[in-house]
Amino acid sequence: MLEYTTENLTADEVARLRAVYEPLTQSVRELIDATIRTEVDAESVSEAKAAIDAATARLRSNQLDGSFGIRFGSDGDQMPWGNAVIGLRNPTAPPLKVEQAPDGSVFADFYLGAAYEGPPGHVHGGVAALILDHVLGEAASSAEKPRLTGTITMRYLRTTPLGPLRVEARIDRIEGYKTYAVGHIADADGHTVEAEGVFIQPRWARG
């Protein structure tokens, strides 16, 4: 059984926390990109590293024992702020902002830069899989009924260029505890990767 932390945070308090942490996370995202692309000399790298280590020590002076987990506001809103794909406190997340279309399908427009590279100038195939796993899972889930991936298959049509991209997913059909979802990633020229998966309502979440 996975533990979800419930806190009685008001909407105002959630907004305040977001305003504190979101700019920090965005700054670290910029630093990640700069770390990969920099060509400054060894002395500059060393001085930047010292400043970063000092910032890390300050942030670590009071920190959670483990990972962020998922917290809830008092209105029941989820705060998956450490999540590897959508977490607003996770600098490794692009992050995706997954939206729901009127027909129940979900989508996100997002940008992948140097940190997501596999083949030169192109998205790592595994990063495409990371994003499709998440977004098909969101299509298959609802706030009351979380679903986890059972199996998922990715089909790579061509390499995906780094840059602006879109992901879309929808439920294909539901059979008991199994929800079948399909989706794709696309660039301006069309689909680059397609996916289909079976998502399962965990036993502990069955009402």
Place this chain on the structure above:
Amino acid sequence: MLEYTTENLTADEVARLRAVYEPLTQSVRELIDATIRTEVDAESVSEAKAAIDAATARLRSNQLDGSFGIRFGSDGDQMPWGNAVIGLRNPTAPPLKVEQAPDGSVFADFYLGAAYEGPPGHVHGGVAALILDHVLGEAASSAEKPRLTGTITMRYLRTTPLGPLRVEARIDRIEGYKTYAVGHIADADGHTVEAEGVFIQPRWARG
């Protein structure tokens, strides 16, 4: 066609560059973890952010136009230093150090912390897919014959806890340009995710 940059870097020069950039990347990995887990007050966050922004500006004062790509040393060694899974200059990579066993299979022991979370305390299913895609691809490839993912299927046996993990992969069979690979991620109690994929030698790499 993907562009690979060839440089005439000697082994000594590659070692020097590694010594400059690997510690910086590791420091940024620590900062990522601290950013997710910190509970310091807003003033401390703001001051840490200012220090980070200054370090980023310094690193960006001389940088590559685009992503890192893959470079080669004069001995033909690949330097996929920006890679999202194994890149020694990519702070979002765990990074994996993939080793080859005597029987030709590949494996890596690695650690996933707060940055790789999906379900609370557990690895994001998509992160497992990212790692399996990469390692099955390495099993299917050789330095002379790169292979890209055609299709890959992940089967989730149970949720994978954050912490120390192992991934293994091997070639199952080869049929013309198609190489079939299988693999898994395991924790101390056994397999958590299994994968099988078809990897294809790109047209431009066929001799």
